[in-house]
Amino acid sequence: MAARDEILAALRRNxxxxxxxxxxAGVAAxxxxxxxxFALSVAAVGGTLVRxxxxxxxxxxxxxxxxxxxxxxxxxLVPGVxxxxxxxxxxxxxxxxxxxxxxxxxxxxxxxxxxxxWIEGPGLPHHALVVIPEHVAVVVDAAAVVPxxxxxxxxxxxxxxxxxxxxxxxxxxxxxxxxxxxxxxHGARSATVFLVG
Amino acid sequence: MxxxxxxxxAHPGGQQAGPFPGHPVAAARFTAxxxxxxxxxxxxxxxxxxxxxxxxxxxxWERLRELAEGLKAHALANLAGYLEAFEKNATAHxxxxxxARDAQxxxxxxxxxxxxxxxxxxxxxxxxxxxxCGLNPYLEARGVEVVDTDLGERIVQFRHEPPSHIVLxxxxxxxxxxxxxxxxxLGTEKGASDPxxxxxxxxxxxxxxxxxxxxxxxxxxxxxxxTGAVVVCTNEGNADMGTALPPLHIACMGLxxxxxxxxxxxxFLRLLARSATGQAVTTYTTHFxxxxxxxxxxxxxxxxxxxxxxxxxxxxxALACIRCGACMNxxxxxxxSGGYSYGTTVPGPIGSVLGPTQGPGAHASLPFASTLCGSCxxxxxxxxxxxxxxxxxRRVLVEGGYAPTGKTxxxxxxxxxxxxxxxxxxxxxxxxAALRLLPAGLMRRLAGAWGRQRDLPAPPxxxxxxxxxxxxxxx
Numbered sequence: 138m139a140a141r142d143e144i145l146a147a148l149r150r151n152x153x154x155x156x157x158x159x160x161x162a163g164v165a166a167x168x169x170x171x172x173x174x175f176a177l178s179v180a181a182v183g184g185t186l187v188r189x190x191x192x193x194x195x196x197x198x199x200x201x202x203x204x205x206x207x208x209x210x211x212x213x214l215v216p217g218v219x220x221x222x223x224x225x226x227x228x229x230x231x232x233x234x235x236x237x238x239x240x241x242x243x244x245x246x247x248x249x250x251x252x253x254x255w256i257e258g259p260g261l262p263h264h265a266l267v268v269i270p271e272h273v274a275v276v277v278d279a280a281a282v283v284p285x286x287x288x289x290x291x292x293x294x295x296x297x298x299x300x301x302x303x304x305x306x307x308x309x310x311x312x313x314x315x316x317x318x319x320x321x322x323h324g325a326r327s328a329t330v331f332l333v334g
Numbered sequence: 335m336x337x338x339x340x341x342x343x344a345h346p347g348g349q350q351a352g353p354f355p356g357h358p359v360a361a362a363r364f365t366a367x368x369x370x371x372x373x374x375x376x377x378x379x380x381x382x383x384x385x386x387x388x389x390x391x392x393x394x395w396e397r398l399r400e401l402a403e404g405l406k407a408h409a410l411a412n413l414a415g416y417l418e419a420f421e422k423n424a425t426a427h428x429x430x431x432x433x434a435r436d437a438q439x440x441x442x443x444x445x446x447x448x449x450x451x452x453x454x455x456x457x458x459x460x461x462x463x464x465x466x467c468g469l470n471p472y473l474e475a476r477g478v479e480v481v482d483t484d485l486g487e488r489i490v491q492f493r494h495e496p497p498s499h500i501v502l503x504x505x506x507x508x509x510x511x512x513x514x515x516x517x518x519x520l521g522t523e524k525g526a527s528d529p530x531x532x533x534x535x536x537x538x539x540x541x542x543x544x545x546x547x548x549x550x551x552x553x554x555x556x557x558x559x560x561t562g563a564v565v566v567c568t569n570e571g572n573a574d575m576g577t578a579l580p581p582l583h584i585a586c587m588g589l590x591x592x593x594x595x596x597x598x599x600x601x602f603l604r605l606l607a608r609s610a611t612g613q614a615v616t617t618y619t620t621h622f623x624x625x626x627x628x629x630x631x632x633x634x635x636x637x638x639x640x641x642x643x644x645x646x647x648x649x650x651x652a653l654a655c656i657r658c659g660a661c662m663n664x665x666x667x668x669x670x671s672g673g674y675s676y677g678t679t680v681p682g683p684i685g686s687v688l689g690p691t692q693g694p695g696a697h698a699s700l701p702f703a704s705t706l707c708g709s710c711x712x713x714x715x716x717x718x719x720x721x722x723x724x725x726x727x728r729r730v731l732v733e734g735g736y737a738p739t740g741k742t743x744x745x746x747x748x749x750x751x752x753x754x755x756x757x758x759x760x761x762x763x764x765x766x767a768a769l770r771l772l773p774a775g776l777m778r779r780l781a782g783a784w785g786r787q788r789d790l791p792a793p794p795x796x797x798x799x800x801x802x803x804x805x806x807x808x809x
Binding site for chain 2: 147151157231268287293301306
């Protein structure tokens with residue numbers, strides 16, 4: 138506790154005067170076609186976007202893709218999408234998820250400006266499900282696409298409903314060797330977004 | 335008690351052993367290999383161009399920078415209160431918050447957490463703070479295997495080097511060298527240098543380390559006061575992989591990483607990846623709130639000179655840095671002299687402001703490693719006036735007697751000459767005569783570093799004063 142009190146006292150003693158919180162006026166993005174922008178952004182972050190009218194169509198489209206056809210171990214958090222072979226909710230130790238081929242995730246919200254999809258902790262049995270599979274598919278409602286991160290945080294209301302969560306934008310990637318972009322660093326080698334409705 | 339050090343702990347300066355010789359000598363070592371220096375320059379300029387393209391895509395870019403600057407100024411003025419709010423909210427969600435006055439205390443806290451749980455295998459994602467604190471050698475000396483899991487960091491860890499850049503740790507290494515390194519360390523094919531092949535080999539190697547780890551340690555990009563979350567950004571997913579599997583997650587952060595509200599993240603995240611690599615956003619932006627079921631989350635808040643720096647105008651503004659690295663990518667000196675020429679954990683323009691805060695005369699050569707062109711301040715997403723700060727440091731260092739004797743004498747002589755019109759006129763006359771009469775080779779040597787690669791200009795036939803007197807000021 139001594140360290141804590143000493144540090145806080147020093148910070149109070151040394152605090153400069155500062156402006157009030159500036160708010161967020163004047164930074165909102167506006168796109169003539171929100172969903173078209175989202176599609177562009179998903180492609181820019183290395184993802185693939187598939188537009189479908191409903192979940193049944195998402196399921197059919199997913200099953201037609203090689204990431205599903207070639208997958209042996211599939212987990213899905215979206216009922217009706219994907220041929221599930223692993224019940225992720227029944228797994229207690231996330232290490233058991235190590236050889237997953239495909240996971241279908243549900244995003245509560247997505248961002249047109251950067252292609253990121255918000256995956257929430259509640260409803261996600263293991264954090265590992267986002268990074269450990271070879272491939273991820275994300276299902277998000279077209280109505281849940283917002284223009285930018287400012288709008289995203291306003292809609293998420295994290296102070297009102299604090300929760301674990303992450304923005305996922307495309308597949309895992311690195312450019313640490315001579316700035317050459319390589320897809321599939323530690324996490325998923327591909328990210329397919331199913332935009333529903 | 336915390337020594338006056340901040341965010342730029344000394345390191346041995348790459349492969350070179352011995353005390354750090356100062357920027358000019360260390361830079362000369364790097365630039366001696368002309369091809370490599372040119373290649374390094376081009377690689378970083380490529381990142382700078384990507385950053386420009388990404389910034390231009392947002393019409394509100396400049397407004398976002400203004401807000402980010404304002405948010406940081408606001409947060410720094412109210413750090414104590416926001417840290418207390420963060421602690422309260424993080425604790426309410428099951429995290430344990432620790433406070434460390436200095437690097438030593440930080441290292442001890444982390445080691446005690448590991449030792450109490452019998453952890454001997456730790457995976458780490460990028461944290462410049464733990465570099466600053468020297469955590470890896472501290473833990474390794476106590477029997478903990480520490481694996482840096484960011485690909486670039488793993489590469490420099492294999493080479494027993496610190497990162498040469500805060501975002502691109504291995505930017506100074508060529509793919510053929512990495513191929514040879516991985517051949518030695520991971521058994522990849524001899525002579526293979528394809529980045530995709532090498533990355534795949536590292537993926538397999540690190541996947542084993544992730545699965546075997548007993549704890550994961552991460553840095554923190556932002557800590558949110560009004561929710562108690564810590565936010566970590568990666569492209570590779572190594573912070574997620576490293577924390578999702580083992581039960582223990584330790585997150586280490588400097589005090590200045592606090593943002594007041596979750597909504598503030600909208601401003602900072604729109605700027606961060608665009609400034610760093612020209613991406614719209616990192617692949618994974620994870621908001622950790624409390625431990626996973628049955629696990630533990632410990633957050634270590636580290637001062638290490640930050641509270642002292644807060645009192646120091648104008649240098650306190652360096653605490654606003656969000657560690658994007660844009661000032662390094664754009665700096666004509668950094669691009670040509672490399673990260674190791676700074677001898678600090680954080681190099682480049684921001685490192686040249688932070689380095690001298692470590693104590694009187696510390697890293698005194700760094701504020702002079704700049705042309706003061708101001709490009710760093712132009713790209714800084716939080717609008718730190720970096721070149722003004724570098725100039726301010728020069729004044730402090732020269733007045734404190736920390737500038738090299740030659741430089742001090744030259745400046746004193748210049749001031750003496752410039753202070754008198756007739757001395758100034760005489761000096762001009764002598765210089766013009768010398769340029770005309772003495773051999774060019776000798777004059778270049780007299781011109782110091784400037785003359786090493788440049789011819790001196792041909793002298794004008796007369797001075798401006800002579801011209802003015804002759805024509806009576808008429809054209």
